[in-house]
Amino acid sequence: MSVSSTTTKVSYAGNGSTTTFAYTFKIFADADLEVIIRSSLGVETTQTLTTHYTVTGAGTDAGGNVVFVSAPASGETVVIRRTLTLTQGTDYVENDPFPANSHEDALDRLTFIAQGLQEELDRTLKYPVTDATLNSELTSSLVRANKYLGFDSTGAVVLDTTVGSWRGAWATSTAYVLNDVVSEAGSSYICIEAHTSGGTFAGDSAKWNTVAAKGDTGATGATGATGATGATGATGATGPTGATGPQGDPGEISGTPTTSVDNSIARWDGTGGNAIDDTAAWTIDDSDVMTAGGNLVMADYTIQRVNLKDYGEITNAIGSTGGGTQDIDLTLGNSVSATVDTSANTFTFSNPTASDEQCGFVLYLTDGNTQTVNWPSSVKWSGGTAPTLSALDIIVFTTIDGGTNWYGAVVGQSWA
Secondary structure, three states, X not given: OOOOOOOOEXXXXXXXXXXXXXXXXXXXXXXXEEEEEEOOOOOEEEOOEOOOEEEEOOOOOOOXXXXXXXXXXXXXXXXXXXXXXXXXXXXXXXOOOOOHHHHHHHHHHHHHHHHHHHHHHHOOOOOOOOOOOXXXXXXXXXXXXXXXXXXXXXXXXXXXXXXXXXXXXXXXXXXXXXOEEEEXXXXXXXXXXXXXXXXXXXXXXXXXXXXEOOOOOOOOOOOOOOOOOOOOOOOXXXXXXXXXXXXXXXXXXXXXXXXXOOOEOXXXXXXOOOEEOOXXXXXXXXXXXXXXXXXXXXXXXXXXXXXXXXXXXXXXXXXXXXXXXXXXXHHHOOEEEEEOOOOOEEEEEEOOOOOOOOEEEEEEEEOOOOOOEEOOOOEEEHHHOOOOOOXXXXXXXXXXXXXXXXXXXXXXXXXX
């Protein structure tokens, strides 16, 4: 085959479910691939053939697949790289017919080796082509021990033991040059641009890089021993009069309800404080059972250790969405029904509870399969993919961070 592609390496993002990853270049044997998993923290682990993965497509010009035993996790990067042993295995026997195929494979192998070396060279530090000849050969390990690598004024490699020139505490109206080191407010900084300092370090901060940041304040030391009691001092002057104390509890409100209803909860009007009652309002009977005569609005306050029995949830019946954007307002109910029609529909969610509370709703969606339905970008779906809708879907959405992230899952589809 002719070698028209220079690709020697491919990489993919793991997602916790995909196990098969393609490589798009030719190899001669399964062992001609190096497979590396890079973690989200940058730790690289070389995988072992047959233990962690298998290979298909060896000897095929178009490549093949690497099939993992376990799917690489989300946040991990899969790198597949061709790496050949630097050997030549083609044997030409005198007077035998010219082995065109094996000869071409040998040429391909040499080309692949050269491409692999070039891929490694592309990841190295190099002088620009236009630089003058510079000697970058390092001294022996004994000479370079305990030194760091740097560059002199010509750009040549040098070894040094100091980071910069210590100038002490930073000061105003002072000339500083490249690599001067100062201290300021408990931290150390190195000069990256020659300048004369201004009135504040903050004003010149772009001309400095941090060498060592100030550490955290240490723990408070143990309390010392109590000293001897001193002599009694002279009596001080009389202090000022203290502030007026808090108001006492209000007295009892007099008055008799205008009507008499057994077990009703008494209330007072907002003008004269007269006692009244409401025959349609709430009551508490002799067994301490409270019966509501109206709605209870908690205004986001907490009800604790509640046992619920025979309760229902208000349904926000949206009806036909009519296409366009349709908002689902959680203040209208945590049970929602809607019918998709007309054209593409985009749903938005508003007014969830606070970020320290679990909030959710159930959506009964009809004819979702007849139009395009778009969901908020904040929705994370079970399985990682939005569902394909049917004639009737029941979908649950929930959040625990005030709607920054919603979690969606289909309860069931195609109800009939």
